[in-house]
Amino acid sequence: MSPSGQGRKVSLTESIGAHLLLVVAVAFALYPLLWVVSLAFSGAVEPTPRVLPVPLEPTLEHLRGVAFSTLEVPGEPDRWLFGLQLANSIVISLATALVGVVIAVPTAYALARFEFVGKEGGVRALLATQMFPAVASAIPLYIILDGLGLLGTRSGLVLCYATTAVPFAIFQLRGAFETIPRDLEEAAMVDGATRFEAFRKVVLPAARPAIAVTALFAFMSAYNEFVLAHTMLGREEMYTVPVVLQRYISEFSADWPKFAAGSLIVSIPVMILFYIAQRHLIAGLTAGGVKG
Amino acid sequence: MVAVTARTIVKRFGATEVLRGVDVHVPHGGFAVLVGPSGCGKSTLLRLLAGLEEVTSGEIRFGDRDVTGLAPRDRDIAMVFQSYALYPHLTVRDNLAFGLNLRKTHPATIASRVAEVSAMLGLDHLLDRLPRALSGGQRQRVAMGRAIVRRPQLFLFDEPLSNLDAALRAQVRVEIRKLHDQLGATSVYVTHDQVEAMTLADQIFVLNRGVVEQVGPPREVYELPRTRFVAGFLGSPAMNFLDNVQVAAGGLALPGGQTLAIRDSAQFGSALQPGRTVSLGVRPHDFVVRPDAPDLVVDVELVELLGPELQIHARLGGAPLTVCLDSQSGVARGDRLPLAVRALHLFDPATGLSLRA
Numbered sequence: 174m175s176p177s178g179q180g181r182k183v184s185l186t187e188s189i190g191a192h193l194l195l196v197v198a199v200a201f202a203l204y205p206l207l208w209v210v211s212l213a214f215s216g217a218v219e220p221t222p223r224v225l226p227v228p229l230e231p232t233l234e235h236l237r238g239v240a241f242s243t244l245e246v247p248g249e250p251d252r253w254l255f256g257l258q259l260a261n262s263i264v265i266s267l268a269t270a271l272v273g274v275v276i277a278v279p280t281a282y283a284l285a286r287f288e289f290v291g292k293e294g295g296v297r298a299l300l301a302t303q304m305f306p307a308v309a310s311a312i313p314l315y316i317i318l319d320g321l322g323l324l325g326t327r328s329g330l331v332l333c334y335a336t337t338a339v340p341f342a343i344f345q346l347r348g349a350f351e352t353i354p355r356d357l358e359e360a361a362m363v364d365g366a367t368r369f370e371a372f373r374k375v376v377l378p379a380a381r382p383a384i385a386v387t388a389l390f391a392f393m394s395a396y397n398e399f400v401l402a403h404t405m406l407g408r409e410e411m412y413t414v415p416v417v418l419q420r421y422i423s424e425f426s427a428d429w430p431k432f433a434a435g436s437l438i439v440s441i442p443v444m445i446l447f448y449i450a451q452r453h454l455i456a457g458l459t460a461g462g463v464k465g
Numbered sequence: 466m467v468a469v470t471a472r473t474i475v476k477r478f479g480a481t482e483v484l485r486g487v488d489v490h491v492p493h494g495g496f497a498v499l500v501g502p503s504g505c506g507k508s509t510l511l512r513l514l515a516g517l518e519e520v521t522s523g524e525i526r527f528g529d530r531d532v533t534g535l536a537p538r539d540r541d542i543a544m545v546f547q548s549y550a551l552y553p554h555l556t557v558r559d560n561l562a563f564g565l566n567l568r569k570t571h572p573a574t575i576a577s578r579v580a581e582v583s584a585m586l587g588l589d590h591l592l593d594r595l596p597r598a599l600s601g602g603q604r605q606r607v608a609m610g611r612a613i614v615r616r617p618q619l620f621l622f623d624e625p626l627s628n629l630d631a632a633l634r635a636q637v638r639v640e641i642r643k644l645h646d647q648l649g650a651t652s653v654y655v656t657h658d659q660v661e662a663m664t665l666a667d668q669i670f671v672l673n674r675g676v677v678e679q680v681g682p683p684r685e686v687y688e689l690p691r692t693r694f695v696a697g698f699l700g701s702p703a704m705n706f707l708d709n710v711q712v713a714a715g716g717l718a719l720p721g722g723q724t725l726a727i728r729d730s731a732q733f734g735s736a737l738q739p740g741r742t743v744s745l746g747v748r749p750h751d752f753v754v755r756p757d758a759p760d761l762v763v764d765v766e767l768v769e770l771l772g773p774e775l776q777i778h779a780r781l782g783g784a785p786l787t788v789c790l791d792s793q794s795g796v797a798r799g800d801r802l803p804l805a806v807r808a809l810h811l812f813d814p815a816t817g818l819s820l821r822a
Contacts, residue, residue: 354548354550356546356547356548356550357550357552357553359515359517359537359544359546359550360544360546360550360551360552360611361552361563362517362536362537362538363515363516363517363537363538363542363543363544363621364538364543364563364564364567364611364615365538365564365567365568365615366538366567367536367538370567374563375552378552378554379552379553379554381554
């Protein structure tokens with residue numbers, strides 16, 4: 174232990190000061206969130222300006238209203254609209270993460286390990302695509318999807334998201350593969366593995382935390398994306414949740430309680446995902462511990 | 466067990482020629498050490514033997530089998546890496562069994578081999594640990610075990626001790642040699658540490674700038690270095706060199722006006738023609754104190770006590786000289802020290818080749 178750390182007692186005043194500071198910081202971060210919670214559970218029609226985010230006339234009405242919204246189709250039984258929309262979001266985001274990782278893993282590995290003609294040029298081109306905001310590609314993507322007949326479909330949107338998810342994942346994973354010592358693969362190959370076996374049995378497990386983090390990022394960016402979803406999806410039952418939420422706020426009226434209730438509900442899958450992935454997330458943050 | 470032969474190996478990386486026509490032969494069951502300074506090509510040569518790099522030209526044979534174009538897994542070799550290269554996600558047991566599993570060895574055989582090797586190396590109590598929960602010495606042992614368990618024809622070692630502390634290094638060095646004697650497998654060992662080279666090898670290959678400067682048993686390479694480079698590289702402290710020494714009648718004209726008589730001049734044949742300039746080499750341990758009839762007298766500048774011996778930094782007519790003597794010899798700073806030379810080496814100043822006939 175260092176001499177300064179040894180025996181140095183934190184005084185009570187210092188401790189109280191530090192905790193007060195932390196409380197203020199936490200309150201600052203949580204305050205808007207608490208307002209969302211408060212709004213979602215408030216029965217009062219017009220939220221009145223006040224300091225403390227306590228629900229007025231607590232009710233579950235907005236949550237129910239959002240969660241059990243239905244689609245009325247003449248001549249058919251009503252369909253559970255919000256369920257469809259949430260499923261759209263989850264399916265599209267999962268597919269984006271999957272496509273991103275499946276394409277990026279071999280690409281990133283090749284970029285990290287092999288020398289080949291056009292490698293540097295290719296990497297620069299990939300990097301260049303990251304410089305443009307996704308919105309800039311909205312119109313070309315719209316035209317392409319229209320040409321492919323994929324406009325308004327989930328696969329079309331996954332294709333759009335992949336255009337940004339794949340390059341990002343490649344950069345993430347290339348860095349991760351570069352931190353894995355070549356010796357590991359070479360040891361595996363001397364031990365009797367083909368290069369592919371060395372990749373599958375040694376490199377992939379060592380890169381698992383990085384792959385998990387990359388997949389999570391791809392999922393999150395797809396799950397939260399609004400502009401492309403709003404542009405490409407025309408019918409209500411194809412909407413993803415950001416589009417659904419936006420529709421509670423229109424030019425002439427804003428249904429803030431429903432917006433807040435919707436926000437809470439759509440956060441749940443993300444929270445579950447983070448909970449499942451947190452072990453990998455932490456391992457991902459401390460990556461580099463892979464050296465044998 | 467197999468003999469290893471590499472013929473006229475050339476390896477280029479782009480325009481850089483790393484190995485320039487190297488020949489290596491290690492007999493069946495031999496222990497060869499490739500030694501040389503950083504960048505001499507020794508690790509590259511080992512990687513070529515492993516199949517981790519492709520030769521630019523030349524041929525590699527294991528016994529009567531041409532392995533030049535074979536992938537590492539088809540060469541039946543095992544390699545211990547400097548970084549140990551343990552699979553971080555596998556336990557010690559699975560690390561040891563990895564190669565056998567890949568070769569679809571019967572599970573019962575795997576279990577018995579792993580048990581045998583872990584007993585041999587004292588790894589029994591560590592089998593269920595992950596590499597990150599092991600100390601450096603333990604990781605080194607697992608790396609060795611992973612090589613042994615496969616019973617390969619050839620062991621390759623790439624500076625396996627350089628990440629260990631000095632005490633452990635000496636201990637593991639002895640263990641490696643014992644294991645070699647026990648298993649009898651042909652081994653090729655790369656190091657830049659001359660102590661490892663001298664103690665482990667049956668045959669030392671001294672590499673310099675992509676060529677083998679000398680091959681031979683450790684004693685021969687140490688006592689009869691064929692080039693000035695080999696003479697300077699092996700031995701600690703390094704050999705003293707005096708350049709621009711003139712061959713005079715009856716000896717060598719040293720800096721400062723002294724003359725060193727050459728007792729056994731026959732060993733240099735006709736090289737000792739008066740008037741010729743040579744480079745003189747004397748190992749620090751080849752000096753003895755001789756007050757009655759000294760070969761030369763040096764001025765002591767600094768004396769370092771290294772436990773059993775003294776390392777004396779002296780000057781001979783302005784040229785620096787290191788002398789190692791017994792710690793009881795009572796030499797002090799400022800002394801004029803009368804010395805006899807037990808063995809000396811002469812080199813051609815232009816080519817660096819030994820002038821020994």
